[in-house]
Amino acid sequence: MTRKSRRLVVIAACGAVLALALGLILSAMSGSIVFFRSPSEVAAQAVQPGVRFRIGGLVKDGSLQRGADQRVAFAVTDTAATVEVAYQGLLPDLFREGQGVVAEGTLDPTGVFRADTVLAKHDERYMPREVADALKAQGRWQEGEGKSPPAQAAAPRESAAGMPATLGPRSER
Structure with missing residues (x-):
């Protein structure tokens, strides 16, 4: 060679x-x-059951139902279409009706979205970018809508360990 x-x-x-x-x-x-879809896209595209994706929108007022064993049912809407969501587990503390939410999971054959992860907005000015874009595209939401003036920032208090309280254990909050 x-x-x-x-x-x-x-x-x-x-x-x-x-x-x-x-x-x-x-x-x-x-x-x-994992792809993001709005409720309107889910309704229009007829997503195949078992395909994993994220759905985002607003939790529809009056749709929240709590059951046994931490089972929760609610509806996610973008004001044009609504998708029923079933979830078992603890919801984020900031989860409530009328607020932005992103859920990740699969669509079952009956058309109910089976979520295994639910994410809620983290303060009064936050809306997931995908949700805001979908609502803006429909002309249902505009920049600055629903925003309150920023609160004055308080000095972060410290825990006994010298860490900011927001990073310490829950019992110190």
């Missing part, structure tokens, strides 16, 4: 290993990609 052919074999082997590594990385990442 000549020097030139050995070099070609080594380069080809390295290329094959890199291609295999890239294929494995892309394959692993494809399972973690």
Whole structure:
């Protein structure tokens, strides 16, 4: 084997290993990609049952129902369409009717969204970007709507460990 052919074999082997590594990385990442959809998109596109995605919108007023074993049912709306959501688990402290929410899960064959993760807005000025974009596209929400003036920031208090209280254990809050 000549020097030139050995070099070609080594380069080809390295290329094959890199291609295999890239294929494995892309394959692993494809399972973690989750698309966002608004309730209108879910209704219009007839999403296949079992496909994992995120749905975002506002929790419809009067739709929250609590059951046994931390089972919760509510509806997510973008004011044009509504999707029923079923969730089992603890809801975020800021979760309530009329507020922004993003839920992640799958649609079952009956059309109910089975959520395994529910995220709520974190303060009075926050709305998930995807939800705000979907509501703006429909002309249902405008920048500055529903915002209150920013409160004056208080000096962060510290816990006994010298950490800001917001980072300390719940009992110190």
